[in-house]
Amino acid sequence: MRLLIVGGLDGFIANAGKIALAKGAKVAHVNNIEAALLALRSGQGADLVMIDVALNVKELVQSLERERIYVSIVACGIKNDTDAAVKAIKAGAKEYIPLPPDPELIAAILQAVCNESSNILFADDKMKVQVQLAEKLAPSDANLMITGESGTGKEVMARFIHTHSKRADQKMVSLNCAAIPENLLESELFGHEKGAFTGAIARRIGKFEEANGGTLFLDEISEMDPRLQAKLLRAIQEREIDRVGGTKPIKVNIRLIATSNRNLLEEVKNKNFREDLYFRLNVLNIHLPPLRERPKDIDLLSQYFVHKFADENMVPRLPISEEARNVLNNYQWPGNVRELENTLHRAVLLSQGDKEISVDALKLVTQTGQSTTGQTNQNQKYDDANNPNLVGRTVSAVEKELILNTLEHCLWNRTHAATILGISIRTLRNKLKLYTDEGTQIPQGKEQRITG
Ligand SMILES: Nc1ncnc2c1ncn2[C@@H]1O[C@H](COP(=O)(O)OP(=O)(O)OP(=O)(O)O)[C@@H](O)[C@H]1O
Ligand SMILES: [Mg+2]
Structure with a gap:
């Protein structure tokens, strides 16, 4: 987890930085927006930017948008300055933290954007087999695919493999392909040259180059569009990448670990995922059982x-x-x-x-109102025991309620909710955009982030 602090605030932000450092984050500090943009373009990426509200938050958000750099921004200001907080959120900051920082609040925010544990706990033999396999495969440089349902521990496993690999002293850079808007993903992965598109006012280093020498973790790779799949395939085969708008290829040395919680073979059959890419990625496979x-x-x-x-x-x-x-x-x-x-x-x-x-x-809810043994469990309480009469309601209203209730149950984790609902993350995201446009407030889930 890398934190970039922008601005001074009489040392208060620095204090927040110290707390973050103590929590295991890597912290960098710059004084102004220009320096922040330089750092973000140069491949010293960050998972989270903390910016002093006294600086122009909107300018930073807009610059990042123009330059297609995707990172979460949290604004900090002295005490509970409501106006500043509202302004910062309106400008596009995800959160507002009053200063001096409350260690618990900082911890909660860091927790929300990162989960860096590589500690896999298990007692079951089914899992033991996979962990032993992972230990065996970790030192190899071959690409590796981790499959398994949502929430089975794929990211934890990826970190475990990285820390047991020959690249353990190098970076593991992560990117969640499902969480990043399609039009930003290419720049995020491959970087771009000055002038590649209207907002590209300077060269920007992408995740492939940032991870050079280490591991690149591509989460939910099935969500990548076919054109980018082709570009990714080339990067893997040739061990070189082209920055967007670039004229000469750049050598990269990375090990790729990818995950998918969809059945990729099925996606290949349905022509949503390239077969050649599938075989390139799936050289080694670890499957986490539900x-x-x-x-x-x-x-x-x-x-x-x-x-x-x-x-x-x-x-x-x-x-x-x-x-x-x-x-x-x-x-x-x-x-x-x-x-x-x-x-x-x-x-x-x-x-x-x-x-x-x-x-x-x-507070577990089972769809049938029964325990998983098939017998009604008298002792189990259900959040919604009474079956509401649905007649008279529109399909879209009931759908909205179902989606929002499921999300709430999953603590607003989109990936997990989409799995339970049986729809794709993209469909879920489109629905949520519709609800937001209608004025419904949707809290952010844990996985809406990039980690590194
Ligand atoms: N074996 C384990 N031991 C300890 N914690 C675990 C284990 N497996 C998973 N977790 C925890 O469960 C949560 C989900 O794990 P993780 O994010 O790795 O799952 P995932 O398969 O990547 O999920 P998704 O498909 O939703 O991205 C994390 O908070 C992680 O720390
Ligand atoms: Mg994951």
């Missing part, structure tokens, strides 16, 4: 998440009741480990003051 197929992991991970979130929130570590454990073990976990993590995060917060984590605190 959580429901590794029951021993459910207990272990549940324990781990309860401890983690209790410690983070400075509340006592409560035991999970027998009943709650049964429910956890019998639930289907369509959102896999991420859903389990979110469920227990919520449960830890809801159980404050209780003796144990009860079934009530899990």
Whole structure:
């Protein structure tokens, strides 16, 4: 996780930087917008930019848009200056942080934009086989594909492989192909030359060059459009890339790790994904089984998440009741480990003051109103037990409600929600854009980011 701090604010932002540093982020500091743009163009990318509201936030946001540089921006200002906060958000900042910084707030924001754990916990043999395979494949330089349903731990696995590879002391640069608007993805990957398009006022280094010598992690590669797939194939085959608007190819030495939570072979059959690219990427494959197929992991991970979130929130570590454990073990976990993590995060917060984590605190909803054993579980509470009468409502209204409820259940994680809804991330994104245009506020999910 790399943080770029822009501006001074009498040392307050620097303080925020120190907190971020202590949390394991790499922090760089520049004084003004021009210097920030220089840093971002030069391949010293950032996952998050923190900017002093006293600077022209709008100018930075607009410059980045013009130059097709995609990065999250958080504005910081002294105390709760509402006007400045509103102005910064309107200008395109994702968040506003009042200064002096609150360590917990900084931690929460860093957490929201990054998840850098390479620590894979497992107890189940099905997972053990995959981790052992990963250890074996990690030192090779061959491209690698990690497949598995949403939330099974593909990104954690990618980090695990990078840290066990020969490139461990080099960077791992990540890019989520689904989270980046299509028209920005090419620049983001390959960079561009001055004059390549109207806003390209200077050369910009893309992720391929940034990752040179290290690992490039392309998340959700199935979301890439066919033209970029062709360009990516060339980059892999020739080990060189062309910056957008560039005239000569540039040699790059990277190892590629890609993920997909769609069945790529199926996508190949349906002509949505190039077959030649598929075979180039899929030299080595690691498949993460869904959580429901590794029951021993459910207990272990549940324990781990309860401890983690209790410690983070400075509340006592409560035991999970027998009943709650049964429910956890019998639930289907369509959102896999991420859903389990979110469920227990919520449960830890809801159980404050209780003796144990009860079934009530899990708030799990099953579509049939039945437990996964097939019998109605009398003890399981459902968020929406009464079946509302749908007659008289329009399809689009019911669809909107379904989409928003599912998103809320997934703590606004788009990828996870799309999987549960059975629609593509792009379709979901288009629907959400429609709702936003209608004036509905949609919170950001965890995965709307680029990591590195
Ligand atoms: N084996 C594991 N041990 C500890 N934490 C895990 C494990 N697997 C997954 N997690 C946690 O679960 C969450 C989801 O994992 P991750 O982001 O790697 O999944 P993913 O397969 O990339 O999901 P998506 O398809 O939605 O991108 C993360 O917060 C991660 O830290
Ligand atoms: Mg992922």
